[in-house]
C-alpha cells in the first residue's frame with residue numbers, strides 16, 4: 001500500500017487550527033497573533049493573507065510556523081518572536097533591549113491630538129522610540145528630543161526612526177534620575193518604569209521574563225520618576241504640560257500627594273479599559 005501523501009497546510013487551515021490551539025492555551029488574541037506570524041513568514045499584509053487564503057506553505061515555512069507556535073505556547077510574547085511590535089498602526093522593531101510597546105500607551109498620542117500641535121517635545125525613557133516617532137509621524141510637534149539611560153535601547157530607537165524616515169528627532173543618552181535637564185519644552189512625555197519592586201514577582205511571566213527590568217521598575221516603590229518630574233518643573237515652558245503614563249488606580253492617591261494641587265494642576269485620563277492611565281500635569 002502506498003503511504004498517504006503528507007498533508008498540505010494552507011494559510012486558512014493554519015489560522016483555523018492555530019486559533020483553537022492558542023485558545024486552548026489561554027492566548028486571547030489568538031487569530032491576530034497567527035496573522036502576525038503568517039504575515040511575517042510569508043511576507044504578506046494581513047489583507048493578502050485572506051486574499052491568498054488557499055496558498056499552501058512550503059516545508060520550510062511550515063517548520064518556521066511550528067517553531068513560532070511552540071515558542072508562543074511556552075510564554076514568549078509574539079512581538080519578541082517576530083522582532084516587531086505594532087504601535088498606533090505602525091510596526092516598530094523590538095529586541096530584548098526595549099519594552100514591547102503597549103496599546104494603552106497610545107492614549108498619550110490621543111491626548112496630544114486633542115491638544116493640537118506643539119513646538120518642542122521631550123520624551124524621557126524612549127525605549128523603542130515608539131512614542132517620540134509617532135508624535136512626529138502624526139504631525140504633533142516641530143521637534144522632539146528623546147532620551148534613555150540604555151544605550152542599546154537608543155540604538156533600536158534610532159533604527160526605528162530611520163525605518164519611518166523621521167529626521168526631526170534627536171536621541172540623547174541621559175539618566176533622568178541623576179542628571180538635570182537645562183532646556184525647557186512645550187510638552188514633556190514619559191512612560192516611566194512605574195512598577196514597584198514588590199510587585200515584580202506578581203507580573204505575568206510574559207512580561208517579567210521578556211521585558212528589560214530597567215524598563216519596568218525603578219527598583220523602589222514605582223514612584224521615583226514622578227517625584228523627579230515634580231522637582232524638575234522648570235523643564236516645562238509657560239503653559240506647557242507633562243503627560244505621564246501611570247500604573248493605574250492604585251497610584252492616583254500617591255500622585256496627588258507628589259503633584260500637590262497648590263503648585264500643579266493634575267488630571268487623570270482613562271484608557272480603553274476605564275483605568276486611569278495618563279496623568280496630565282500643568
Ligand SMILES: C[S@@+](CC[C@H](N)C(=O)[O-])C[C@H]1O[C@@H](n2cnc3c(N)ncnc32)[C@H](O)[C@@H]1O
Nearest residue numbers: 099101125126127148149150175176177191215
Ligand atoms: C516603560 S519603558 C517605556 C519605553 C517606551 N517609551 C514605550 O512607551 O514603549 C521605560 C524606559 O525608560 C528607560 N529608563 C529607565 N531608567 C531611566 C533613567 N534613569 N533615565 C532615562 N531613562 C530611563 C528604560 O530604559 C526604558 O526604555
